Amino acid sequence: MSTEEKIKKTALSLFLEKGFERTSIRDIALKAKINIALLNYYFRSKENLFNSIFSGLLEKYTPTLNGILGSSLPIEEKIHLYVGEYIDILLENPKLTYFVLSVLHRNPDKITQMKIFQSLYNTGDFSKQFMEEVRKGNIKEVDPTQFFINMLSLITFPFTIKQVIMEKNHMNEDTFKQFMHQRKQVITDMLLLTIKK
Amino acid sequence: MSTEEKIKKTALSLFLEKGFERTSIRDIALKAKINIALLNYYFRSKENLFNSIFSGLLEKYTPTLNGILGSSLPIEEKIHLYVGEYIDILLENPKLTYFVLSVLHRNPDKITQMKIFQSLYNTGDFSKQFMEEVRKGNIKEVDPTQFFINMLSLITFPFTIKQVIMEKNHMNEDTFKQFMHQRKQVITDMLLLTIKK
DNA sequence: TATTGTTTTAAACGTTTGTTTAAAATAATT
DNA sequence: AATTATTTTAAACAAACGTTTAAAACAATA
The missing domain is CATH 1.10.10.60 (Homeodomain-like)
Incomplete structure (x- = not known):
């Protein structure tokens, strides 16, 4: 190396x-x-090293997730895939969520954030499709912004309190993984239930 | 002063x-x-000052929330109150969630965490009541742990990405507040929907 | 083999960090 | 009013920080 x-x-x-x-x-x-x-x-500097690493992480993980959101799949299928893929990524890298949050907290200046949340909070295509489905009457009239935040919250937040969840529920690394795999279905069901007419 | x-x-x-x-x-x-x-x-030290402040915050905010969970109200009412109260607290102190997460991240040693999540992740009474309602057949058979994490995620996570939400959806402080007030209903509806038979 | 370019090294740079000291100022007590 | 206790101050402490220097070691080229 x-x-x-x-x-x-x-x-x-x-x-x-x-x-x-x-x-x-x-x-x-x-x-x-x-x-x-x-x-x-x-x-050139510690800061520069960090940015280089962070960019690398974004380039590694965001294409898959944005690929799902930007695809031509039906909305229910997108949700299902997105939840599953996102949780798989975070199971491989459980500290990633807090890592991103710490970046947001450290760099509140807008320009720096641009690149970050353009790839990590990419709702353009998804929201359009969502509203179109609402218009067609296929799903319930739900605010796409609230919906996307729901999805993001349910997927990512548990990883930020992983230690608490584990200790409170007497889990080890394996049972936590199991719990998060179950959670894929829990989240998908929950999200689909809220839009199902 | x-x-x-x-x-x-x-x-x-x-x-x-x-x-x-x-x-x-x-x-x-x-x-x-x-x-x-x-x-x-x-x-005596910077660390000590921090701990003193953090303890103060816990003592200030957790009694109300744990009071709701420990009360003798019906489960649906508890959820409704808990969501509303928690969001109100975080609207007054939006940086509190990240603050707590940073404490968890900085002190991974178990003993230190004890006090924190004993008051912030206090599911004992709630889970018992939840399982009792399941047994009685009043609500759907849902894992109380998953349910509680859902509730916590939906309430707190949006505050950790507040800046992102605001910029992506062209919000100012006021419209964000409005959004979070709406969100109380969104979350409550969502949670109740998942347990309703 | 001599020369140039690249990579690695040990050592030091100036700042900033949390903490401590010991004296001065203020308040409380007798 | 004199004495004791409490609070505040300016100054210094050693340690750790990110960064830079200039020489040494190594590799590539001619």
Whole structure:
């Protein structure tokens, strides 16, 4: 593995675990077994390293999700696929949700957020289709914005309180996974129920 | 206002806005117009100051919510009240949800979490009542854990992406408030629909 | 093999961090 | 009024931070 890759990989794991502020470049260098100066040699600054990593994450995960929303599938099928795929992604990377929230909290300036929520909160196609189905009388008259936020909340929030859920319900990593797999159906059923006429 | 109160109030506003790590005790001292050393005179450390503030917040907000869950009201009424009250609290303090999440993320050690989620994730009474209603055949057979997480997710998560919601839907502070007030009904309806036979 | 370009290193840079000190100012008590 | 206790102050502390320097090691090229 190249030095650049080693830095990125190590930095990501530390950023996910401890957050940006509590991860020092010396932590990264130590764990990646590289010299501190290499960090500023490949990436110009810690901030730059972080942005590079974050962009990489977005490019890795958002195309699949946006592909589902932008497809020509019926709305019920989209919901079903979106919920399943999103939960699968977060099961592989449970700290991703808090990671994104921390980015939003750290960079409240609008321009920086643009790129983030353009790919992570991409409702354009979905809302159009949703309203069209309402117009046709196929589904109940529900606010698409509220609906999308419902979907996002039900999928992602549980991962931000994963430890609490696990301890309160005496789960281990495996039973939590199981619980989240069950949850796919719970969420899909719930969402479809609210729009079913 | 006493010096101690000034410190606490100022520190809370900065912790909410910028987070624990990015708030220095010099920031606090400057904004509160007090000497840095007073911070360690009244509270022994920055960490201690934070814990004191956090405990205060829990004591302020959790009794109302746990009072609702622990009451002898019918389950449908509990849900309705809980959703309304919780959203009202978060509308007054929109950054509270992320604040709590950041505490969970910063202190993954179990003991510290105990106090937090014993008051913020207090499902004992509620789950019992829920299962009793299921047994009686009054509501659908739904997993109370999934149900409670649904409720929590739908209420709290939108506040963690408040800025995104606002910018994506061209809202200002007022229209966001309006949106969240509408959301009370949306969530309550949704939750009741999932358990209604 | 000599030369150029790239990567890695050890060491230091100036700031900022949370915390402590010890004296000064103020308030409370006798 | 004198003494004690409490509160506030300016200044310094050591440690940690992100970043930079300049030389060394290595690789690529001619």
